Amino acid sequence: MFPVLLTGRLLTLRELSRADADDLCTVYGDQKTVEHLSFSPRTWDQCVALIDSAMKDAETEPRRVYMLAAAKDGHLVGTARLALDERPHSAQIGFALHHGLWGQGLGTELLHLLLRLGFDTLRLARIWGARSPDNAASAAVMNSAGMIEEGRIRRHLWTGEAWRDSIAHSILSDEWSPPAPKPTAEQTHGKSCASPEIPDTEPG
Numbered sequence: 734m735f736p737v738l739l740t741g742r743l744l745t746l747r748e749l750s751r752a753d754a755d756d757l758c759t760v761y762g763d764q765k766t767v768e769h770l771s772f773s774p775r776t777w778d779q780c781v782a783l784i785d786s787a788m789k790d791a792e793t794e795p796r797r798v799y800m801l802a803a804a805k806d807g808h809l810v811g812t813a814r815l816a817l818d819e820r821p822h823s824a825q826i827g828f829a830l831h832h833g834l835w836g837q838g839l840g841t842e843l844l845h846l847l848l849r850l851g852f853d854t855l856r857l858a859r860i861w862g863a864r865s866p867d868n869a870a871s872a873a874v875m876n877s878a879g880m881i882e883e884g885r886i887r888r889h890l891w892t893g894e895a896w897r898d899s900i901a902h903s904i905l906s907d908e909w910s911p912p913a914p915k916p917t918a919e920q921t922h923g924k925s926c927a928s929p930e931i932p933d934t935e936p937g
């Protein structure tokens with residue numbers, strides 16, 4: 734499927750382009766942001782190579798890899814990746830946001846947009862993610878989206894310095910429901926917060 738364009742309340746998931754190189758380098762070149770990921774901070778050249786590879790993947794038919802920009806106010810502030818497994822009813826996801834934006838609910842929305850892509854658009858049966866055992870933020874975001882812990886994948890990755898185990902989380906299509914929309918200002922005024930007619934905010 735090309736091009737991907739999924740819009741949430743705070744973020745948009747869209748295809749990467751060469752114009753994102755500087756912003757991607759700000760995210761992937763940042764030590765704190767990539768601390769729990771499988772790679773060390775990327776150089777500008779590596780970011781450009783990654784974008785070129787993502788653009789090539791986007792044109793491959795059938796498409797198996799969706800390496801996307803998470804954009805806020807038009808600018809890339811993070812990445813979202815969905816890659817079909819060998820058995821293509823299932824896909825692995827990965828996501829990252831620049832550390833300056835953590836703690837504002839963007840990670841939760843980013844994950845929900847990826848699940849929307851996988852379940853609503855691509856009609857997958859299963860989506861999974863693998864995180865570092867030390868990555869508490871990723872655990873919290875995946876747990877609150879209903880991605881349950883499946884177990885530990887031993888020696889899952891070579892970080893360049895050492896082997897790293899991962900904790901796998903997954904969610905099935907029939908376990909997923911999109912987050913309820915936020916109430917509009919009009920709905921909020923004049924109705925009590927406890928009103929059952931007002932949907933709750935995003936889960937988590």
Ligand SMILES: CC(C)(COP(=O)(O)OP(=O)(O)OC[C@H]1O[C@@H](n2cnc3c(N)ncnc32)[C@H](O)[C@@H]1OP(=O)(O)O)[C@@H](O)C(=O)NCCC(=O)NCCS
Pocket residue numbers: 766767769770827828829830831834835836837838839840841842862863864865868869870871873874877936937
């Ligand atoms: C994982 C990540 C996307 C979370 O983004 P975020 O915008 O901070 O997440 P949110 O603000 O939506 O927070 C979601 C939940 O995680 C919790 N959380 C966030 N950081 C946490 C931390 N360091 N420790 C424990 N819980 C944390 C929040 O309290 C919130 O909990 P709630 O749903 O109960 O309110 C972000 O930390 C990130 O990009 N990390 C670097 C890349 C990465 O690790 N990606 C995951 C690879 S598997």
